Amino acid sequence: MPPPSAEDMLEEQRVFADVIRTFNNYAQYSLAANNRRRKDVYLLPKADQDLLNTLGYKQKLDDVDKAILANADFLSEIVSDTKIFGVEMEEEVEGRDLEHAHGGAHSHSHDAGSSHSSHSHSHSHSHGPHGRASTKQEGKSRPTEFDMDKLRSTMKQLVRDWSEEGLPEREAAYQPMKDALDKHFSHIPQAERIQLKVLVPGSGLGRLAYDVAKMGYTCRGNEFSHYMLLTSYFVLNKTTEIKSHTFYPYVHSFSNAPNKESILQAISIPDVSPSDLPPGSDFSLVAGDFEEIFGDPEGAEDGEWDAVMTCFFIDTAKNIVNYLRILHRILAPGGVWINLGPLLWHWENNNTNDLSVELDLEEVKALARSVGFEISNETTIPTTYTNNAKSMLGYVYNASFWTATKIANPA
Ligand SMILES: C[S@@+](CC[C@H](N)C(=O)[O-])C[C@H]1O[C@@H](n2cnc3c(N)ncnc32)[C@H](O)[C@@H]1O
8 A cells, every 4th residue: 555645644634633623622612502592592581581490491501511511521531642643632733743644554452433423403424534524624724513513423422332321222233243243153162263353344433343352353443533533542542440431412402302301411431441351352443444444456455354344334435336345355265244234325415526326225235246245144123323312303224234255256
């Protein structure tokens, strides 16, 4: 893989600085949004204000302010040590080396975009890597709503991966994938599992990859979103105590709230101690773009992986043909591809002129067969994604599940 150009490195550093700036501007931005509610109350006739007061509405706004400030403290801890990423946060980033820039396959232990995010009104999703669909290209501008949405989604993603409240989602999505992995390798004794290499592309905040490593396999996650990478690094490397961090992921929207408790719900993470992987475990995350790292034309990754597990990932493809070809190429003979997810094409209707091929499920499966997979265990699994169980609104995906084995060379 050719090294990234100086221009690419600079762009990467700017993107990273923008992400840090988003974390740092969270309190100001979110308090201003809550203050808009407060100001609107003052615009009402006095009698209406008094009525709202009797409901405790103003008190709720004050409580939300407090929760936002607590979130800000938590978020600032996440970005308090960015040296591992080659950037120190208060400093200018121009001219600095960003360690895992641009699919450089820089791997550090225990690391991890956040799309499929549940938004307040529409169920839209963030496009593309690093928030580039926003208008700014240069650093130093103020975070946009798009950036803040990614940060808020990251908080909800923390619920999915690392809280007790996320258990139902993990049971629905990760458990069948883990079961399928064990079933495929049931002939391999437990002690020899460490020799089996499992890749989890688009690993998000890293829980599935962590669980697979805990099951005894050698497991590597791959992720390119700085929001995910910073946050998973924090959980996996800086957190030792169960429930040592508390935050309030649902204070940003008042829509579809049955009561104030649902808005002010406190979430504590983690539900397990990330550092208690058994001795001898092999777990790592590699930062960078899946296609850039694993689509290496030199073939460095070809046949390297005994299993690839894609959870809510294949629809992040601009060109699904390339994704499936890569998945096929990097699998070892006898290897298995385990997939679960919907087809929420992340690049559909993008405003950045990026190409996007949006197949239906039958087409995806036919394509997989054409590139050399034999698909089995096909089923549909209803599951949510970063769902607030206490909300009046919930989206259920009829996620498609399958396991696939490599039977031939790609077409
Ligand atoms: C919908 S999320 C799923 C995350 C995780 N698998 C889960 O189930 O919670 C898709 C993830 O893939 C990541 N992603 C998207 N395109 C990617 C790419 N080309 N290379 C690496 N990661 C990518 C996003 O940043 C995001 O974290």
